[in-house]
Amino acid sequence: MAKVLGIEGSPRRGGNSDLLLDKFLEGAKSSGNTVEKIYACGLKIAPCDETNVCFKTGACRIKDDMVDVYKKLLDADHLVISTPTFFMGVPAQLKCMIDRCQALWAKRFILKEPLRDDEKERYGYLIATAGLNKAEAFIGTKQTIKSLFHVLGLKYKDELLIGGVDAKGDINKDKDALDKVFSLGKGIS
Ligand SMILES: Cc1cc2nc3c(=O)[nH]c(=O)nc-3n(C[C@H](O)[C@H](O)[C@H](O)COP(=O)(O)O)c2cc1C
Numbered sequence: 276m277a278k279v280l281g282i283e284g285s286p287r288r289g290g291n292s293d294l295l296l297d298k299f300l301e302g303a304k305s306s307g308n309t310v311e312k313i314y315a316c317g318l319k320i321a322p323c324d325e326t327n328v329c330f331k332t333g334a335c336r337i338k339d340d341m342v343d344v345y346k347k348l349l350d351a352d353h354l355v356i357s358t359p360t361f362f363m364g365v366p367a368q369l370k371c372m373i374d375r376c377q378a379l380w381a382k383r384f385i386l387k388e389p390l391r392d393d394e395k396e397r398y399g400y401l402i403a404t405a406g407l408n409k410a411e412a413f414i415g416t417k418q419t420i421k422s423l424f425h426v427l428g429l430k431y432k433d434e435l436l437i438g439g440v441d442a443k444g445d446i447n448k449d450k451d452a453l454d455k456v457f458s459l460g461k462g463i464s
Contacts, residue, residue: 285316289444294446295446333385348427349390400432
């Protein structure tokens with residue numbers, strides 16, 4: 276069975292994307308996987324300062340909570356990111372985490388070093404919520420997350436994009452979305 280890492284991007288605990296992520300992880304756990312959840316907003320992660328030291332070393336020179344996140348990102352078999360839409364993209368705290376993965380990009384694509392020892396197929400999932408009930412609300416987020424998964428060597432496996440939810444807990448009215456996200460998680464083996 277696999278190790279599944281869930282990353283929550285919203286600063287609102289118990290909000291829509293947080294509840295969806297819990298359901299996904301509940302599903303993953305129900306089929307025997309090990310799950311772990313982290314909140315981007317609960318960590319101290321500085322933004323990338325573009326010194327590009329990582330181009331030479333393959334590692335970020337900033338030593339903060341991201342040190343531990345790098346390990347978790349590479350150790351997980353599969354990754355699920357759950358996030359609200361903020362100004363057509365992801366919240367700043369999650370974006371800081373993603374931008375800091377530039378060090379992994381440098382390691383892989385400039386220094387040509389593998390990120391992991393094995394070549395196991397790893398999957399990435401995206402869960403996203405938005406107030407706007409239109410597909411356009413997710414374009415920015417999808418591009419960003421696809422780019423992150425590419426750098427991490429994850430295959431963009433599946434997504435659940437739910438528009439038209441705004442107030443905290445709105446998602447609880449959408450049983451279909453909660454069932455779908457549970458099944459997505461349950462499908463991981
Ligand atoms: C700062 C901020 C910016 C937002 N920007 C957008 C946006 O550009 N498009 C949109 O559809 N919804 C936007 N929203 C609404 C949230 O995406 C929506 O309420 C979402 O369900 C919140 O999820 P959460 O409860 O997981 O935080 C914004 C909300 C906030 C607080």
